[in-house]
Amino acid sequence: MRPPPKPLPQGPVSAKQQLRDLAATLKLVWHSSPGHTITMLLCSLLLAAVPAATLWVTKLLLDAVALATQGRLEQAGGYSALLAILGLQVGIGALGTLLTTVQNASRELLGDRLQSRITLQILRKATALEVERFEDAETYDRLQAAYREVGLRPLGVLTGVTGLLQAALTLASVGALMSSLGPLVLPLVLLATVPGVWVQSRFGTETYRMLRYRTHDSRVQNYFGSILTSDTLVKEVRLFHFEPYLLARWEEYYRKFRAQLEDLVRRRSAWNLGAALFSALMVGLATWTVLERAARGQITVGDFSLLALGIAQVQTQFSGLLGGVSGIYQNLLYMRNLFEFLELPARDLDAGLEWQEPIESVEFQEVGFRYPLTERDVLRNVSFRIERGQTLALVGENGAGKTTVVKLLTRLFEPTRGRILINGQDASRYSPRSLQRQMSIIFQDFGQYQLSAAENVRLSQALEADLGDARLNRAGERSGANAFVSELPQGYGTLLGRLFSGGRQLSGGQWQRLALSRLYYRDASLLVFDEPTAALDASAEFETIEALRREARERIAVIISHRFSTVRLADRIVVLEGGEILEAGTHDELLALGGRYAALYRLQARGYQEAGTAG
Numbered sequence: 001m002r003p004p005p006k007p008l009p010q011g012p013v014s015a016k017q018q019l020r021d022l023a024a025t026l027k028l029v030w031h032s033s034p035g036h037t038i039t040m041l042l043c044s045l046l047l048a049a050v051p052a053a054t055l056w057v058t059k060l061l062l063d064a065v066a067l068a069t070q071g072r073l074e075q076a077g078g079y080s081a082l083l084a085i086l087g088l089q090v091g092i093g094a095l096g097t098l099l100t101t102v103q104n105a106s107r108e109l110l111g112d113r114l115q116s117r118i119t120l121q122i123l124r125k126a127t128a129l130e131v132e133r134f135e136d137a138e139t140y141d142r143l144q145a146a147y148r149e150v151g152l153r154p155l156g157v158l159t160g161v162t163g164l165l166q167a168a169l170t171l172a173s174v175g176a177l178m179s180s181l182g183p184l185v186l187p188l189v190l191l192a193t194v195p196g197v198w199v200q201s202r203f204g205t206e207t208y209r210m211l212r213y214r215t216h217d218s219r220v221q222n223y224f225g226s227i228l229t230s231d232t233l234v235k236e237v238r239l240f241h242f243e244p245y246l247l248a249r250w251e252e253y254y255r256k257f258r259a260q261l262e263d264l265v266r267r268r269s270a271w272n273l274g275a276a277l278f279s280a281l282m283v284g285l286a287t288w289t290v291l292e293r294a295a296r297g298q299i300t301v302g303d304f305s306l307l308a309l310g311i312a313q314v315q316t317q318f319s320g321l322l323g324g325v326s327g328i329y330q331n332l333l334y335m336r337n338l339f340e341f342l343e344l345p346a347r348d349l350d351a352g353l354e355w356q357e358p359i360e361s362v363e364f365q366e367v368g369f370r371y372p373l374t375e376r377d378v379l380r381n382v383s384f385r386i387e388r389g390q391t392l393a394l395v396g397e398n399g400a401g402k403t404t405v406v407k408l409l410t411r412l413f414e415p416t417r418g419r420i421l422i423n424g425q426d427a428s429r430y431s432p433r434s435l436q437r438q439m440s441i442i443f444q445d446f447g448q449y450q451l452s453a454a455e456n457v458r459l460s461q462a463l464e465a466d467l468g469d470a471r472l473n474r475a476g477e478r479s480g481a482n483a484f485v486s487e488l489p490q491g492y493g494t495l496l497g498r499l500f501s502g503g504r505q506l507s508g509g510q511w512q513r514l515a516l517s518r519l520y521y522r523d524a525s526l527l528v529f530d531e532p533t534a535a536l537d538a539s540a541e542f543e544t545i546e547a548l549r550r551e552a553r554e555r556i557a558v559i560i561s562h563r564f565s566t567v568r569l570a571d572r573i574v575v576l577e578g579g580e581i582l583e584a585g586t587h588d589e590l591l592a593l594g595g596r597y598a599a600l601y602r603l604q605a606r607g608y609q610e611a612g613t614a615g
């Protein structure tokens, strides 16, 4: 018995957790490309010295020019000294450009490496998750958010951290230069920056929260959009004319988001305005203190340039410093989402004993099942047995639990009560994957893969070496797919579907035959057919059932069908109602019993007879 999975953690992230995420993110970045990471770091450290060096050289140049314009060039070391300072200025500028170029190139290459690495991690994780996780809306949102948004976030964290180091070093060096202008200048200039940075940080976090909570809503909104743009649904949408309804629902979600956005933009603009006014006042005060010293002849023109150019530097670096912290914080929130997704417990499908022999018998012993996070048992006390050479049909009204039985049989889910015996052994002791290798299935909502016809079939043995065309043709013969595939322009090599150019669209029944080929292509000892003939015409249904019966002679076949023409041929029929077995037996036995099966059978048969009489 397995407990249902825990709901995913939510709520604010602690500082300790953030530090752990920071370390994990930097580790991820480092492992993606150590070379580019070091290059970026080194460039940042060297670039940190450039602004102070530029300020200092500009000050020297201005002082020398001021002396020269007063005819006191000799006092500044002569013309050659002027040229040397100029050379220094050009050199620093060139070095800065070189470092920035190298840093940007490394960032781009590192970003690309990271993005593909993380995407691959997300995809690998998705393949390891239990099927039930995909049916849980919250996990699905998390997967989508990770897949869509994470991309460049770790690079953002690294850029934030290196930017932080760079800004701190630059600020310290430029601040040291500016402190020569008087004790109040630096504090005033720093103070001028604080409110702006606070506004930036506060609203940044709020924007993230708004977008995060929007993930679910945007999924719903996108769903409405996808119905309106779907090729398969367009007929139904047009005929029932529910476009206006869908458009209205789409707009309803848009308006909700728009209202939030407007509110946010309004408040952020007001706060930004206030911060800018405060900043102008502080800078004015700082300039006034310097002007006062200039009036007393205590500073040079070059010194004044330190103030004029330094203010911009300090403001940029300080806001970079604090903004960097909030940027890292926000990027880490996205990373938390990724880590939470990657930390979801995965089911090891290879855990357990390795099953190697063909399946000879299946027995459900008082099996009960409840879907995770739900409150109702959808199966209760289900017991039946089936052996090689037999066909079992599961019958029942919609929602009776037929597909759930198949999900348990194929080990996609585990029973919450009772047990399943395979060849007399408890199935739960064996690895799901090794047992699944003995099974082949066609689901009610089988896949229509926009790949070639051959790939559509071979997917059921994709990991095995190519089993050759003879096997492909044999599967196609049993399913009846060969007839239409041979008419396609490149036969089995023809691309199917409408997603990619040159693809050929098939009819519903043709897709279903290909799915049946996929089932037959795998050499399995247990075959499961969930509504295998739903999209087939009457003669195709007959052929399919005949083929199925031939296949079942050496195997076990389980069929779910609402068509009694299919069901009646089974060796054993189990009638489910509300998750329990109501009746079981052969077609004749059940007819003789005169219960639910007999009533449903007669109902369907009467339908045919009446249709026949009417025709």
Ligand SMILES: Nc1ncnc2c1ncn2[C@@H]1O[C@H](COP(=O)(O)OP(=O)(O)OP(=O)(O)O)[C@@H](O)[C@H]1O
Binding pocket: 135, 371, 372, 374, 378, 396, 397, 398, 399, 400, 401, 402, 403, 404, 405
């Ligand atoms: N992933 C799920 N989570 C929660 N409940 C589920 C899930 N899948 C199915 N159910 C519920 O389990 C019950 C049995 O569903 P199941 O799909 O097995 O029925 P079925 O007999 O195959 O129906 P149908 O003939 O319509 O295919 C239904 O009440 C359904 O609502």
